Amino acid sequence: MQSKQIVSVTVALFVVTVLSMAVGLLVSIEPSMAQTQDTQDQQFAVRGADTCLVCHNNPTVTSVLTTKHGNSSIPGSPFATHDCESCHGASPNHVSALQSPTVVFGAGGGLFASSSVEAQNQACLSCHQTEDRVLWAASVHESADLACVSCHTIHPGPNATGSLLPDIDTCMSCHLEKRSQLNRRSHHPLKEGLMTCADCHNPHGSNAESLLAKSTVNETCTTCHTEKRGPFLWEHQPVSEDCTTCHNPHGTTQASMLSVRPPFLCQGCHSEAYHPSTVYSGDDIPVVGAAQQLLGSACTNCHTEVHGSNHPSGSRLTR
Amino acid sequence: MFNQLSRGSLPTPSVLVAVLVFAPAWSMSVLAETSSVEIGLGYNSADSYQLGQYTGLTRRGSFGVGGFSLQSQAGDGNDHYWSVSGKNLGLETGSLAATYGRWGSFSLSANYDQIPHYRFNDGRTPFNGSGSATQTLPSDWVGASSTSGLSSLSSSLKQVNIDKQRQRFNAGLEWQLNQSWELMSEYRHETKEGSNTLGGIFGSSGGNPRGSMLARPIDFQTDELTLGLSYGSQATQYSVSYNAMLFSNKDKALRFDNPFNNSQWAPGANFSDGAVGQMALEPDNTSSQFSFSAAHRFGSSTRLSGSVVSTRLEQDDSFLPYSSVLQATTALPRQDLNGRVDSLVGNLNFSTRLNRRSTLRLRYSYRERDNKTPQDIYQRMPGDAVTQQGLLSSNARINRIYNLQRDKFSADVSYRLSGKTSLSAGYEYQETDRSMVDVATTEEDTGFIKLKFTPSTIASGWVKLTRSERNASNYDGTVPFTTGHNPDYIATLVGDALFENDPFLRRFHLSERNRDEASANLNIYPSDEIGLSLLVLLADDEYPDAKVGLQKSKKRNLAADLSYSPDANWTASVYYNYDNYLNRQMGFARRGGGSPTPFYPESVRDPANNWIMKSEDVINTFGTGVDWKFMQDKLDLSLDASFSDAKTKTDPFSTGQPFLPFPDNNTKISTVSVKSNYQLQPGRKLSIRYFYERYKSNDWALDGAGVDTLSNILLLGNQSPGYSAHIFTISMSFDLK
Structure with a gap:
């Protein structure tokens, strides 16, 4: 490709991204999901989580109270607004007529059919869209219909420590072939707990192949092996x-x-x-x-x- | 593994400080229920660098176990929070972390962590100052033309340890400006100190120089600063960031005495007595990067995202002289490289749901590496004691600057055939332009088809087939030679002498390639308690133009996972992986004919010089794990075991002469880990852990290769590692309320 083409491609990329940014600015006044629900005057349970816990008072469900999500003292947390319904959506018919909640997380198999992956993820993305999640839209994992809860456990169980971050076993549950590689004679210190997959990959989307955290393979490697950068x-x-x-x-x-x-x-x-x-x-x-x-x-x-x-x-x- | 362990002879001072000083002060009402301190003892039964590779547990003996996690609790109108934690406290894998912030406003964080890397400690060398930047031979050293004549070698040998330690400090700020805008900054300071292996070479005579494997010093420092601003709303997200990274190496050169002398058989190579060699170590470098990313959601069905990353790498360390002992007849063309590489990476991702059944995805990516480093003619001196030749010689070399430009476009469509089945298919085109290599342009076309199915609520899976073809029809094997030598020298050559490599060689990462891949995944969940996952990957690469070089490469992976969790009190899992990698490469032994060696037409080639090398890795990995909870959750017990058996077979073949085969290289790693936690009383927990690992390996490149096994090179003589280790720990943890 000639230099003119290089320039034109570069300019095109900038134009598109800047246009995208401009469009975003125009519509950026839009409110967050929680605010949308408020303005639409949806019928949240008056007693909040107490209404839910009448039926769902078991350790798996209440374990969310040990996490940031369940801490009502944290501004912006789900339990600072509509408790369970901040994520599961206003669900008056679930309370009154045992119909499905607005958002049902997970892969299904329960009493109610799971919501679409998009609806599940939207509940999370309404608060978690900045930083390293900016490129989630149209990313490989989003295109593969991966739900946030496929990797993140929001109700971590009765003995959890409160961390919602996945470990390398979470990645290995799909990338089965990688597990034996980590056990080989020559490996990075993942199984020793000194590195995680996320040190090199950004599972929420990136501008590089294989969801690398940096823009190229070499840039990713030389972040730590700086002496080889030249x-x-x-x-x-x-x-x-x-x-x-x-x-x-x-x-x-x-x-x-x-x-x-x-x-x-x-x-x-x-x-x-x-x-x-x-x-x-x-x-x-x-x-x-x-x-x-x-x-x-x-x-x-x-x-x-x-x-x-x-x-x-x-x-x-x-x- | 035992990543909760830390090494030491007794509870380490830092652990005691944590318990005796901090705990009483913080065991008041500010602590949340999860704050805790752990302290204990452990014992390791083995002396092994391999065991301590990434753990630091290299020596037999006792060590301390320590950790703590203290944090504030939110509530009572306190909107600030803090936390302090320590893990593996005491030594080489220890880490500390602290955060302070205000919910929904800002967060300050600081982390300190370490990664040891132990390679081996059974090496030996005659050099004094091993691991430093100046290495000398004993005063009574007696040189010779080959290692067998080094009469004072055995009495001069000293132990060599090869290891390094990385220490990293991070500090970060995240500031939530409002509901949509967030500002972040991060600073990293990292040091690497220790040693690694490096070959110090003297003389030059084709493939027969004289040299010594040395323990080179590692004394690196990296500083990195990142500033970023990001915005996120329901529909639009974008971020902009700047990153600067500075690398510095305290040691610019490694000087070493020449152990050899008096080489009579190679007059062109001067292995002069008493000479000093000098190797260049990695120069300082800097990187600065600007990046911009944006994503937008158009309605509920269309997404567009893109990013641009612009990076500049620079390096201007002063050059070493051509030789440390001889005066060059021609001066260096410049005193430093003034090296600069600019790169630009961009991409666009677009996806839209065309209708209820189908989705279209388009992707474009662009990568450019623009090396702006100045080119010059360097009249290399192959060894520090080899005299400089003129401009009309093969040693008048031009530094090649490699540029690269890659455009990649892909499109794929997925179509939902039914509620249970979907079909997707896609095409990708990639064009790569490179400078100063054998192929100016390669083009690669890739197509795939994938079927996803969910036949019932208890099963799901997919099957995928991929075919790609890389075109490199304009392969020209003379380019590396003609771009890397003085044009005046090249003008003295005729015809086929411009081939440095065999003209029939096709470098595998540049040449024509056909790749076929098939993969399949099946997940079965017959009940809530049982889950089974299977994955099969098959890949075949063919290099049809390579009469010399890699011709075929095959990959076979099988993975199976079975888990069983009948209730919340116990779970069990078992997995198995089979991996097979096969390579077949072809060679033609070329000997004689001047320099450079002239082209050998196929018609005059002796078939007896053709050879084939097949190498195959076969790896079986098995693992299982069980977790129990007993006595109303007072006792947790977990058992993990794994076994990995890796075998590398290397099989040479030639019609010209029979070869002895290589013995197989094997590595077998068996691991058993048992952990138990017993709650003695509320807030008091007793933990007992046992870890066993057996490591057996053999490697024909190391085993039996002593310091003087090679006639021209002094090795370090380290052998294949092996050990059996038992590690016990007992610790108490205290919740602080």
Whole structure:
């Protein structure tokens, strides 16, 4: 693509986003969901949660009172306004005629059919739309009809500590294949509790592939591995393009989370005469032999600056 | 795992401080019911760096268990809140967190956490000052042309530990300006200190330099500041933010003595006695970024979101000289890189419900990496003791600046066939332009079809098929050579000498590729108590043009989850994963013919030089967990166990000569964890935990490879890790009311 096209695409992106922003400003006077309900004079239960607890007084339901949502002293919390009905919607017919509440959360299977995922999520989004949830609309998880309560437990149970944040098991319940990767020899410290999936991914939507928290793979990786960011005098092209060309950050059976063991990984791109194009075998390891391209750190015994070198003599990434 | 543990010989001072000083003061009415302090003891039976890889538990012995969580309770008209907590207190994985704020108004937070990373402690080196920026050999060191002649090596060896510690401090402010606007700022200060491995190289003679694996110093510091403003209403959200990140490395170079000398067989390589080598370590760098995101909901059925992120990376550390010991005949073209890379990432997502049955989604993304670093000719000296050659040599190199531009457009439609079934299909086009690499432009077309089904209230699932084809027909393997060498030198070459790599090589991330994927998921919930999930992933990659390089890659994943929770008092689960990754790559052994090695037409190639390498990873992972609650919830008991068996097979083949196969590399990790919590009385809980892990591994790259096994390179000689560890802890926790 030519520079003119680059400029035009950039300008187009800005125009669209700014237009979107302008539209948003025009309609931004709209009230929040709770206010909408108030202005529509919906019939909330006069006694609030006390009305609900006549029938729903069990530990699973009342556990919400141990969370911020259930704390009426917190301005803006559900229990500071219409208690249960702040989220479940005004439901006078549920009280009077045992009809379905306005919003029924979950995947179904109860006495009443679940509300649509959109309706469920709207109850949450009416308060939680800023910060890292700005790109929820049209995101991968929204498009997959994922409900907020698929991951977040609002009624956490009688022995919960009050945190509504999901842990890595929540992610693994759908991304089943990732669990074994986290248990491999070479992995990031997720199962040790020192990292979470959300350190690299934003499940609420992002501008990058795989819901990455940053805009590219490399930007995500170099947030912590800052020393590999460069720019270097001598770049290694796949490194500057995408760290996952060589690494699988979810865990591998090779050292340094490499997808394939060197020298074979390196030989996928390097076939120069002599040692890069040589075939290596069991003849080249102790006790039969000893090839410096196989033992220890393999190719990086010598080409040690594989992520880039700033040495004027380092064009072969050895300095 | 045992992430509630912290290491130490006895209850650590910080834990005691928490209990003896803070607790009496805060055990008054300001504390909520959930405030608590935990203190106890533990014992680890194993000495192993691998066990302590991310836990810090590297040594046998006792340690302290400590943690606390204190927080204010809202109410009584108090609209401010605070909380202070500590986890894994005492040592290497310990963390502290504090918040203070006013509900619905602002929140201040501060966090401190640490991540250790232990690699190995069984390495050995003759160098003094290992792990520092200057490493010297003993005064009585006797050099030789290969490791077998290093007569004073064994008496000079010293232990090498490779590990590092990351410490991070975060401070943040979130300020709710009103119901819609929110301001945030965050500051991060992070340090990394310790050591890592690095190869220090001397001389140059094709693939036969002389070198030593060294323990290099790690002394990094990163400071990051983020400022953001976001807006959210029911229909519209947007945010704007600025981020600045500064990285600094205390050590700019690593200097090391040359252990080798007197190489008689390679006159072009000068392994001079007493020379000092110098490696460049990572330079300081800075990043500044501006980002803008916006989303809007048009009515109830249409959404539009987009973002733009603009980033600038810069680096201008002073260059090291070409050589630390020889005077270069030609000066450096510049004293620092003045490196700069600008990048721009943007995307647009649009989705709309066309009617009650169908939804349309359109996505466009753009990524540009614009490397504005100046290019020059650098007359490299391959080793610190190798004399500089002229401009008309292969060592006159130009720094390649890699640019990239990627446009990706996708469209997909989902259609609800019935209340129980929906069908979706989509197409994606991606075009990537790159500079100074083998392929200027690649295009990739991807199509998919997905069927989601919910045959009954107790089952759901999906099946997805994907096909993608990447076109790289303009592959030109001479580009890396011609863009990276002095044009005057290139003019002296003829014809096919411009191929540095084998002309039949196709680099796997740039070449033609056909990818087929099939995946399926099934979830069955026959009752509220039982849940079963199955996932199958199959992926085949083919590189049809690669006569040399990666030709095929296959992936097979199977995952199964079964959970059973008959009531609130106990739950059980079991899972199994099978993973198989297979790669097949082709090579052609090229030897001789000058530098650069000339093109070998296929007609004159000896088939005996062709080789095939198949590598396969087979991993079986099994796990189970059970949780019980007894005695009116007074006793909690949980049992977790997992077993992972990973095997890597590597199988070389050539018609030219028979090869000994590689032995399989194996890693088996077995883990059992038992936790019990017993409520002795209200507000007093006794916790007893037991953790067992057995780690067995073998690796032909390490096992049997001693410091002097290689003739040209001194290794560190570390071996495959293995251990059996029993870890016990007992602790008491006190609720503070």
